[in-house]
Amino acid sequence: MDWEQARSLAYQAGVAAAGRAERVPLADADGRTLAEPLRALTDLPAFPTSSIDGWAVRGPGPWLPEGRVLAGGTPPPLSRDGACVEIATGAMVPEGATALVRIEDSTTGPDGRVSGEPRNGPVPDWRLPGEEAHRGEELLPAGTPIDPAVIGVAATCGYSDVPVYPVPRAAMLVFGDELLTEGPPGAGRVRDSLGPQVPGWLRRNGATVTSVTGPVKDTLDAHLDAIRSGLDEADVVCTTGGTMHGPVDHLHPALAELGADYIVNTVAVRPGFPMLLARVPGPRPRFIAGLPGNPQSAVIALISLVAPLLAGLRGRPLAPLPLVELSAAVRGRGGDTHLALAALDASGRTATPVGHVGSAMLRGLANAHGFVVVRPGSQAAAGDLVPFLPLPLTPGER
Template identity: 65%
Template sequence: MTETVPTETVPAAQPTDWASARALVHTAGLAAVPPPVPVPLAEADGHTLGAPLVTLTALPPFPTSSVDGWAVRGAGPWRPVGRVLAGGTPAPMTEDGTAVEIATGAMVPAGAAAVIRVEETGRTGDGLVTGVPREHREWRVPGEEAAGGEELLPAGTPVTPGVIGLAASCGYDQLPVRRGPGAALLIFGDELLTRGAPGGGRVRDALGPQVPGWLRRLGAAGTIPVVGPVEDTLDAHVTALHTALDGGAELVCTTGGTMHGPVDHLHPALAEVGARYLVNTVAVRPGFPMLLAAVPGPDGRDRFVAGLPGNPQSAVIALVSLVAPLLAGLHGRPLPALPTVTLAAPLPGRGNQTHLALVRVDAEGLAHPLGHAGSAMLRGLAQATGFAVIAPGTVGSPGDRVPLVPLPALTTEVLDGAAKLAADGAGGRP
């Protein structure tokens, strides 16, 4: 194998529109979704429902008292004839003028006409129960929350503790889930240091330490091995890709080498491993030389190589632009919808390309552009909520409502506020 590839041997790529690239890679992820596997409820958190969550019985399955009190039949006062606690099965009430003491969550006896709260009852000298039933019933009727066989959540729903609790209430012991895909990270670039301060013409690798965290937040599973810096030779690049793919990674991210310089070996290495491009450059700034390629796997499903640009901010833009929708697809989830925010200051456009501009969103849903936002800089990124999307052929003006690509580290009050403002018209702002 040769160690350099003349630029003219690599066909020029036509950049893909940014929005189209997101949709395309999400579709590719959906096409490669693995089959669901059953896991115990305690292990399901963070995965994705692989099938609809359907009730096994009505919810609740029997009439359930909402209060501590007395179940009564007929006109009062009532003669106590028994007691029912949660978990018990009471005998039917067959006589008017009788009452059964009942606990919250207990099954309401058949034949009961009402349940009276204990604090709203009294006792006569001879022990009869007195009180006036409220106008509305004080118990939950069967099927009040859901009918038997009703779909509660669709396949593709992220499994949260709340979902697990709901499944348990339905009687599930296991859930069919799609696990997050395994990932690996290859660092390219002989100029990179992995420890200590930069100097002497070499710079510190800032992607190896941060990309695994982004990948986990986006839905990759387990430990994410970081390999590199990989030697700047074609042989070393091909070996690293083969090793990662053969080691079980369903997604391999690489950093640097996405252009066609004299030591950029990613493109010929992709050809060597039989990859086909899904996206080869995106019409977005920063980050346009990002790419995503598919490699057929031994089980017939595609595995993926995401080429992240070497500049740190551009690499993160590639993660939120291509890797986030791909991983959503691999989980069987919908393409992530983008919230909208209101610009607090002007943002320039990038001609016929999409501009992803670093912003910090405040509690009012206002997006403030950040400084130190060059593609090689991380200072602005460390303070950012996400990227404001300035569409091709436009500029951003104060008061404009624009989409926001959130950084996956943040599930925030800020974003909740932004979503609320998006829903209610941002308090009258345009």
């Protein structure tokens, strides 16, 4: 399957399976996704509000003070010309006020009357109701990622909680009798690098990791038991290795035993082509993502299929790939899409290919910000603008 088509199908599968909205307190909303539009519950500001410390006056001066209004109070109206009240920043402007005079632009005479001139600059000294938003106005659409600024807007509107999409749950299964879980590799066995790292990629794509299991024995029964246990607790089960049809590759027979339907079964992309995504029948949507055993290929499969799936499940849009300028040529891979590891410069606009990019290597990945995308049947020369598939590097971006 074409790589772009595979990404799109994975995303559409996630959108179709996204759970119902749930309401969470604002304190717990950071990092979630709005499931419904955020609308103003009242005009913003809800009342005329002073932007200065000074005097709210009525009519021409000088003015005789009649009291003080502080933030949080409701002042009586100014009922006659020549009257004023001392006013603080954030306080409600009393009804009947015709102007505000800044404290630094005013003087108080021996008779206690205030003199001064209101400023007539481009920025008014008070904010009018509805200046920022009117009641019922859509402030942010559904699908908006919630960050501290969004939480601030919701709080300003008067929300105590907001509707969000559920957080997808992901389980991780590591297949392979040849894998070591500690110590250096040797004697025909290699150290598992995917069990420690894939959960971090899943979390950076918005999933809660429920479990990491493995290495799972290379038997069909062991695969089935592990997959079933993962599906009991997670929406997405990610497996590593076994995506081909070798003598100890049991993932495809396990999917057949589970009655799973393939959404994607191998992708025309290098590295990483023996990847898959399947949907498991049942009362709730569940998915199995088969990542190749080679580490770089597994990460490519994860950001090619699992990341779009999780975006759909979270109610997020599938962001278009930005364009970057290549500092050096990148070869094509014939009829396949080539994802070439690259690092960005400080501007984020120029990409330089990195070394150590074999499918089984991770050194290049650790020095990259993502992948340059060279489309099928093409080559990319220095100076070309090409799509860039970023790695989800936060938190602690390098």
